[in-house]
Amino acid sequence: MIRKFLITPLFAILAMSSMAQAQDVMKLAVTTSFHNSGLSDVLLPEIRKDLDLEVQLLVVGTGQALKLGQEGDVDAILVHSRKAEEAFVADGFGTHRREIMYNDFVVIGPGEDPAGIAGAADAGDALARIATQQSRFVSRGDDSGTHKKERALWQAAGVDPDAAGAWYNAVGAGMGAALNTASGMNAYILSDRASWLNFGNKGDLALLYSGDPVLLNQYAYLPVNPELHPHAKSDLAVALEDWLTSERAAALINEYKINGETLFTFNAQ
Amino acid sequence: MGDLWSGLTQAFWLVVTLDKELVEISWRSLRITLSALVLASAIAMPLAAFLAVRRFRARRAFIAVMNALMGLPPVVVGLVVYVLLSRSGPFGVLGLLFTPTAMIIAQIIIIVPLIASIAHQSLRDLWQEYHDLLISMNVTQWQKMKTLLWDARRALLTAALAGFGRAIGEVGAIMIVGGNIDHATRVLTTAIALETGKGNFALALSLGFVLIALAVAVNLAIHWLGRTEREGRW
Numbered sequence: 394m395i396r397k398f399l400i401t402p403l404f405a406i407l408a409m410s411s412m413a414q415a416q417d418v419m420k421l422a423v424t425t426s427f428h429n430s431g432l433s434d435v436l437l438p439e440i441r442k443d444l445d446l447e448v449q450l451l452v453v454g455t456g457q458a459l460k461l462g463q464e465g466d467v468d469a470i471l472v473h474s475r476k477a478e479e480a481f482v483a484d485g486f487g488t489h490r491r492e493i494m495y496n497d498f499v500v501i502g503p504g505e506d507p508a509g510i511a512g513a514a515d516a517g518d519a520l521a522r523i524a525t526q527q528s529r530f531v532s533r534g535d536d537s538g539t540h541k542k543e544r545a546l547w548q549a550a551g552v553d554p555d556a557a558g559a560w561y562n563a564v565g566a567g568m569g570a571a572l573n574t575a576s577g578m579n580a581y582i583l584s585d586r587a588s589w590l591n592f593g594n595k596g597d598l599a600l601l602y603s604g605d606p607v608l609l610n611q612y613a614y615l616p617v618n619p620e621l622h623p624h625a626k627s628d629l630a631v632a633l634e635d636w637l638t639s640e641r642a643a644a645l646i647n648e649y650k651i652n653g654e655t656l657f658t659f660n661a662q
Numbered sequence: 663m664g665d666l667w668s669g670l671t672q673a674f675w676l677v678v679t680l681d682k683e684l685v686e687i688s689w690r691s692l693r694i695t696l697s698a699l700v701l702a703s704a705i706a707m708p709l710a711a712f713l714a715v716r717r718f719r720a721r722r723a724f725i726a727v728m729n730a731l732m733g734l735p736p737v738v739v740g741l742v743v744y745v746l747l748s749r750s751g752p753f754g755v756l757g758l759l760f761t762p763t764a765m766i767i768a769q770i771i772i773i774v775p776l777i778a779s780i781a782h783q784s785l786r787d788l789w790q791e792y793h794d795l796l797i798s799m800n801v802t803q804w805q806k807m808k809t810l811l812w813d814a815r816r817a818l819l820t821a822a823l824a825g826f827g828r829a830i831g832e833v834g835a836i837m838i839v840g841g842n843i844d845h846a847t848r849v850l851t852t853a854i855a856l857e858t859g860k861g862n863f864a865l866a867l868s869l870g871f872v873l874i875a876l877a878v879a880v881n882l883a884i885h886w887l888g889r890t891e892r893e894g895r896w
Contacts, residue, residue: 420760420843429860449843451760452856465749466759569859576861594861622749624757 417444419629420467422451422458424538425567427471427612430496430587430656432649439645444632454537454567462486462615465622469630473612474538487615488627493637494646494657495611498542500602501572501589502528502581510581516605517550524552527560529580533571534563542610543583549607572598585610590651612657637661669867676868677875684869688876691849694762694836695829698769702829703822706774710781710821711807714789725782731775736768740835743768747839760841765849768835773825780824784817785810819888823881830877850876 427433428450437448451461455472462470463486471493472478481487500510500519508526513519523530524547532554533540547554554561564574568588575582576596584592589600614637616630636642638661646659676684713725745751747759747767758764788810796806811818833851840847842856850873857866 425859447845449760449841449846451841451843465754567859569861573859573861592861594863624749 416441417446417626417629418449419446419469419626419633420449420451421633422453422461422467422470422472424455424458424472425452425569426473426537426539426585426588426610428452429567429569429591430585431591431651432587432646432657435645435649436642439641440633440636443641444636446629446632448633452567454533454535455539455541456536459486462617465617465625467617468626469614469616469633471612471614472538473610474541475611475613477538477541478613478615481615485621486618488618489615491614491634491638491661493612493614493642493661494659495609496657497586497603498539498583498608498610499586499589499600500581501575501584501598502601503579504597504599506599506601508581511601513602516546516602516607519602520546520550521552523581524550524557527558529560529578530562531571531575531578531580531582532561532563533568534565535567537567538610539568539583539585542608546583546607586654587651587656590654590656611660665863665867668864670871672864673868673871677872684872686845687848687850687853688872690762690847691830691851691873692876692880694765694849695769695826698766698773698829699822699826701766702770702773702777702825703818705770706778706825707781707811707818707821708807709774710778710785711810713778713782714785714810715803715806725779728775728782729779732779734772734775735834736772736832737834737838739771740768740838743771743835743839759839760843760847762840762847764839765836765847768839769829769832772832772835773829776828777821777825780821781814781818784814784821788814788817816888819884823884826880827877830880831873 423433433450437450440446440448451458451467453461455474455477458467458470458472459477459481461467462481470487478490482490500516502508502510502523508522508528510519510522513522532543544554562574562578562580564571566574568584569592571582572584572588572592573594574580576594576598579597586603614634616627616634617625619625619627643659643661646657647655649656713721743764744759746753747756747764748754749757749759758767792806792810792813796809801809831851833855836847836849837852837855840849840852842848842852848856850869854866854869854873857863857869
């Protein structure tokens with residue numbers, strides 16, 4: 394009796410879990426910063442409506458996104474780290490690289506700004522001031538696009554973060570988690586603007602430095618090479634690329650605002 | 663403290679208004695974990711009975727390893743399952759990575775040693791009582807196992823519930839093999855991790871309260887079902 398009671402509904406549950414969806418489904422690896430911005434919540438329903446295509450997002454750092462594309466576990470990737478993307482295409486893992494849009498990075502820090510970066514001449518100078526003051530700094534430390542950008546900025550500032558003291562904290566986490574840590578430590582951090590605006594646990598943190606052209610953050614779309622991975626849904630990847638570079642996507646991206654601030658600028662050719 | 667309170671109130675409203683997304687991910691959590699539980703029990707319980715009834719050379723070593731594997735780190739299980747299921751891995755052709763099936767596989771691996779160890783404990787005690795009787799009746803190995811499993815069903819329920827508890831609250835492995843895809847592989851625990859990352863502590867907490875409530879509800883439901891049984895040893 395008891396067995397019948399328990400097992401019948403459980404097998405019904407099992408059967409349902411393998412139920413397939415009717416429409417087209419593809420997997421897209423995106424960076425945490427793109428997802429945390431909230432833009433995906435605007436674009437995905439529209440893509441579903443227009444193309445009858447369900448895009449399943451894998452939200453990871455750029456490093457892992459590239460790896461997923463390389464192994465063929467996703468059908469396309471949307472990331473923001475130009476050098477790594479170009480290497481990805483050069484090595485034959487992706488068919489090509491298509492620029493979609495950009496946003497910018499900002500330097501966040503404690504409201505009282507102990508290192509005085511608000512008056513810095515450029516982004517390199519801002520970071521150099523943090524290093525000189527040895528103010529606490531939180532780094533993503535996860536090989537993501539944001540992390541790569543931060544490393545490049547430290548290099549430009551003439552500071553070697555690996556040799557830095559206890560003030561430099563690599564947390565190895567996504568943007569939101571890293572911002573959480575920075576908020577808890579009251580430390581400086583490099584973030585993309587969208588993640589910062591969407592971040593709910595601001596504490597005493599404030600946006601202290603932005604505007605240097607080197608802080609621009611270009612997002613690009615790279616379909617996975619179907620010759621390498623025959624199972625990759627390259628036709629769907631192409632359809633999605635056409636949609637992402639269309640007028641319709643342009644309007645949606647340019648009009649997306651948080652607290653009245655525009656986050657992304659569409660620049661697909 | 664403020665977050666804790668607003669988490670509680672938010673949880674209350676999410677449940678009262680039957681928030682669509684909450685229902686979806688709770689249902690998915692339950693489905694995946696119960697599927698894993700059924701399959702894991704189907705593997706672990708006969709295994710436990712076999713170990714109780716049968717004497718063979720490596721039996722002690724096997725049991726020791728099984729007990730040790732109760733502490734299997736979920737992140738490592740996730741990573742291994744990930745590498746095996748990745749398109750570039752040995753089972754890549756199945757295309758299972760980032761699907762609920764992959765999550766079920768990872769959870770089965772995590773809870774089988776746990777269920778088997780706990781079940782084995784109680785079956786072994788029962789076997790001491792039954793040993794002479796069953797031997798004198800000259801029944802087959804299979805009949806002995808069936809008798810033990812049936813007569814120890816209450817204790818096995820406890821073993822299964824322990825497995826359920828570990829699986830439903832697990833996040834490390836299913837995050838890796840499921841990918842936390844919205845509307846596909848997002849479950850309560852991975853949603854909590856995600857919302858914490860975004861700094862939405864109140865929402866994360868409210869999901870946590872829902873998770874705890876769900877675990878309690880399932881346990882109560884199973885106990886209630888168990889008590890409807892009339893005959894039996896206890």
